[in-house]
Structures are given as C-alpha cells and as structure tokens.
Amino acid sequence: MSFATIERPRARRMRALLAPLGVAAVTAAAFAVAGLVDPNEPGHYPTCPFLWLxxxxxxGCGTLRTMHALAHLDPVAALGLNPLFVAMMPILLFWWVRWVVRxxxxxxxxxxxxxxAWLWAFIxxxxxxxxxxxxxxxxxxxx
Structure with a gap:
C-alpha cells in the first residue's frame, strides 16, 4: 500500500468540506460586517425596497439589525427585531452541521x-x- 492511496480519502474528505466551510466563512463575514457597521444608523445600508414602496x-425587515444584535450577543434585542429569523437559525445550523458531518x-x-407539506407549511x-x-x-x- 503506497502513501498516495492512504492520502486519497483524506484529500477527498477535505475537498468535500470546502463547500460547507465556505458557507460558514461567508456567513461569519456577513455577521462581522453587520456587527461592525451599525444598521441602526441611517445611510449605511439601503432601505428595504418593499418597505420603501x-x-x-x-x-426580512429587521434582519440586518437582528444580525447586529446577535453579533453583539444580545439575543433578546434580536428576538424583538425579527423573531422569524431568530427562530430559523437553529434549523439552519442543524442543516449545516448535518452537511458537515456527511x-x-x-x-x-x-x-x-x-x-x-413541510414546504407549504413553511410558506x-x-x-x-x-x-x-x-x-x-x-x-x-x-x-
């Protein structure tokens, strides 16, 4: 058995982890931006088009402020801004962890x-x- 045959499964596994780790990196970056650039101050982010019209x-209204509150470890404020987004976070985290494990x-x-029926219920x-x-x-x- 050569060294190359031992490394192949490990390399394949690491390559398979790139996608979920990339999603985690993009999510972390979005939370970092929302945490650093306060959406409560006008002028930093565009207004919601539906709200404007x-x-x-x-x-989705309040999601950026919810992310800002979560980035500052304030789940009570986050829940008050967009409870649906906060309620969806554990479900999204579960799916992401399942993806990483697989x-x-x-x-x-x-x-x-x-x-x-689940999709219609969510809608x-x-x-x-x-x-x-x-x-x-x-x-x-x-x-």
Missing part, C-alpha cells in the same frame, strides 16, 4: 427534498408572519 414590513464521512450531500408561516407583523395587534413583531 409600500410602507409595510416584509418578512462531508466528513465522505457521503454525498443529501439531495432529499422535504415533503411538500404559510412566512405569509402569516408577513401579514400579522403589519397589523395593529401584531405590532410586537415589527422591527
């Missing part, structure tokens, strides 16, 4: 598509969140 909040084990990324949650955060009784969901 309609005066209503979209499901890459480390040398298994291909999972291409299984969730059951359509329904986002739509209800979108509407409720713009109604008077849902003002607590507004950023």
């Amino acid at each position: 309609t005066g209503l909040y979209c499901p 890459a480390w084990q040398g298994r291909p990324p999972s291409t299984a598509v969730p059951h359509p 329904a949650v986002v739509m209800v969140y979108w509407v409720v955060r713009n109604l008077p009784f849902g003002a607590f969901l507004a950023p």
Whole structure:
C-alpha cells in the first residue's frame, strides 16, 4: 500500500468540506460586517425596497439589525427585531452541521427534498408572519 492511496480519502474528505466551510466563512463575514457597521444608523445600508414602496414590513425587515444584535450577543434585542429569523437559525445550523458531518464521512450531500407539506407549511408561516407583523395587534413583531 503506497502513501498516495492512504492520502486519497483524506484529500477527498477535505475537498468535500470546502463547500460547507465556505458557507460558514461567508456567513461569519456577513455577521462581522453587520456587527461592525451599525444598521441602526441611517445611510449605511439601503432601505428595504418593499418597505420603501409600500410602507409595510416584509418578512426580512429587521434582519440586518437582528444580525447586529446577535453579533453583539444580545439575543433578546434580536428576538424583538425579527423573531422569524431568530427562530430559523437553529434549523439552519442543524442543516449545516448535518452537511458537515456527511462531508466528513465522505457521503454525498443529501439531495432529499422535504415533503411538500413541510414546504407549504413553511410558506404559510412566512405569509402569516408577513401579514400579522403589519397589523395593529401584531405590532410586537415589527422591527
């Protein structure tokens, strides 16, 4: 057995880890920028186009300020700015960890598509969140 045959699985594993580690690097960079450049000060970031056009909040409104609060380890403020984004973070982290584990084990990324009921349920949650955060009784969901 030669040295090259021993190194191949390890090299393949390291190459498979590049994609999830790249996603982690881009995410960390986005949080670093949001943490360093305060979105609460006007002029640093563009206004949400939906908010600018309609005066209503979209499901993503407040996400930059949420990222800023999380970068400064303030989860309570983050939850008050965009609770849907904060609630999605553990799910996204779970999927990312699963991706890393599969890459480390040398298994291909999972291409299984969730059951359509899950996708429709997620779309329904986002739509209800979108509407409720713009109604008077849902003002607590507004950023």
